[in-house]
Amino acid sequence: MxxxxxxxxxxxxxxxxxxxxxxxxxxxxxxxxxxxxxxxxxxxxxxxxxxxxxxxxxxxxxxxxxxxxxxxxxxxxxxxxxxxxxxxxxxxxxxxxxxxxxxxxxxxxxxxxxxxxxxxxxKPVMIEAICRQYITGSMWRAYQQGEREFCGIALPEGLEKDKVLPELLMTPSTKGILKGIPNVPEADDVNVTRHDIENNFAAFNFSQPSDIALYEKLLKEGFKVISQALDNVDQIFVDTKFEFGYVQDAKGNEKLIYMDEVGTPDSSRIWDKQAYNxxxxxxxxxxxxxxxxxxxxxxxxxxxxxxxxxxxxxxxxxxxxxxxxxxxxxxxxxxxxxxxxxxxxxxxxxxxxxxxxxxxxxxxxxx
Missing domain, CATH: 3.30.200.20 (Phosphorylase Kinase; domain 1)
Known part of the structure; x- marks a missing residue:
């Protein structure tokens, strides 16, 4: 065949x-x-x-x-x-x-x-929810050129390429072109801060302000669940992108869910642990x-x-x-x-x- x-x-x-x-x-x-x-x-x-x-x-x-x-x-x-x-x-x-x-x-x-x-x-949340455990790729390129703030988060001096970050970072960007949000360029895939999201939660399609903390919790905990499972098969979960949305269950209750795909080789970086060591x-x-x-x-x-x-x-x-x-x-x-x-x-x-x-x-x- x-x-x-x-x-x-x-x-x-x-x-x-x-x-x-x-x-x-x-x-x-x-x-x-x-x-x-x-x-x-x-x-x-x-x-x-x-x-x-x-x-x-x-x-x-x-x-x-x-x-x-x-x-x-x-x-x-x-x-x-x-x-x-x-x-x-x-x-x-x-x-x-x-x-x-x-x-x-x-x-x-x-x-x-x-x-x-x-x-x-x-109903999609208009955020690419990106989570990073290591500094590599576009973040490293920007850091190397002197950038020290990402999505409102300050990074310390002296970080090294492909090394673990001081903490798990959430660096969200826009999903699609969002219009009329102060400080947010009208372009796809631009970095946003938590402050931007809080001040304009409805424009990002959040139903209520408290759901911002919920999406962060689901992002962090989802990252940890995958990271632990990959560690068990000698792989390192480097960074990833999640997407979220709202649906209603049979009783009419709205709930925030994971959507699109998660933890795949298309949406994440995954490194071989033995080779990395x-x-x-x-x-x-x-x-x-x-x-x-x-x-x-x-x-x-x-x-x-x-x-x-x-x-x-x-x-x-x-x-x-x-x-x-x-x-x-x-x-x-x-x-x-x-x-x-x-x-x-x-x-x-x-x-x-x-x-x-x-x-x-x-x-x-x-x-």
Whole structure:
């Protein structure tokens, strides 16, 4: 079986019954179910949501995004074999662990297939909740250039690259473009302080000011739960991004939940502990792929400079990457998923047909 056949590269063309446009993101596609199908499934499956809650089918792909572009390999390899299933398996594992530890629920109601989640509509908090245990990446680059304040938090002098921070840092940034907030530029992904959030909690989609402390608690405790579990399999949880939102349960109570994905190699940096203790950084995350791209092209500034986005998009469109590099990142995703979950990720020979079959037979959602 050719790796190209095992890849789900296009995930927005499934014949799932919907009366709204399919929302296709960098990696996932979202199919909003009809009101009739949402109500039927809530009743049939006993989901703990309001009877009229809108539901969606979220289908992950094997596409790989880095530096805001989608990349492909030679020979029609338009994604990374096993990546989608590995990301979902890791997220599912952490969401369950959060529940077991009494933290909070997620937006996922059901998992019909390794590539598929049935989710409820959430009101998203407009914050990328970033948590850092080590100084590396963009924070280190800024620190090296003399910055000492991040999201209103002062860092001491004398920190060293890739070393543990004095404390777990929460450095939130905006999710999307937020308008009319004092001191917050109208741009995606700009750092904000706790003070900014407190003074404009409604603009960030918080229902009440006390939920700011709750999101911080869920972020810190979620980080610790994952960090401890990764430590048990000789991995270091370096930094990560969580997202939060609000949903209502069957009784109409609003609750803050985890959403999107958590603790995956796409949303986090994960280092091999043994290598780190020997003075080496071995990335078990997408960071290794980013480093490959920076070394692969003669002018890495194209990938780092947001003013050169047209050139960057052309670079991704015009260049098929070596198959061995795509397979390297495939091995990284599959290996870390196996370490986290304790189970082997089995690659499907025809993921699209499998998804159609299960959604037809068990959920009656295929026309």
């Amino acid at each position: 050719s790796p190209a056949n095992q890849v789900l590269a296009v995930n927005d063309d499934l014949p799932i019954r919907t009366d709204k446009p399919v929302h296709s993101g960098k990696v996932r596609s979202v199919y909003w179910l009809t009101e009739e199908d949402s109500r039927r499934l809530i009743k049939e499956k006993g989901y703990n949501v309001a009877a009229d809650a809108p539901l969606a089918i979220m289908v992950i792909s094997d596409r790989i995004s880095a530096f805001d572009c989608i990349w492909r390999g030679e020979g029609g390899l338009n994604g990374v074999p096993g990546k989608g299933a590995a990301l979902n398996a890791i997220s599912n594992h952490w969401f369950q662990l959060f529940k077991d530890n009494g933290l909070a629920d997620s937006h996922i109601l059901d998992i019909p297939h390794p590539f598929v989640w049935i989710v409820q509509k959430a 020997n003075g080496q950084i071995v990335e078990n995350s997408k960071e290794g792929f980013r480093q490959f791209l920076l070394n692969h092209f003669p002018d890495p500034d194209i990938l780092l400079n947001k003013k050169r986005m047209p050139e960057r998009f052309s670079l991704a469109e015009d260049n098929a990457l070596p198959v061995e590099e795509i397979m390297k990142i495939s091995q990284t995703y599959l290996a870390i998923a196996e370490k986290v979950t304790g189970k082997t990720i089995v690659l499907s020979d025809d993921p699209k047909q499998e998804i159609i079959d299960v959604l037809r037979k068990e959920y009656d959602l295929i026309d």
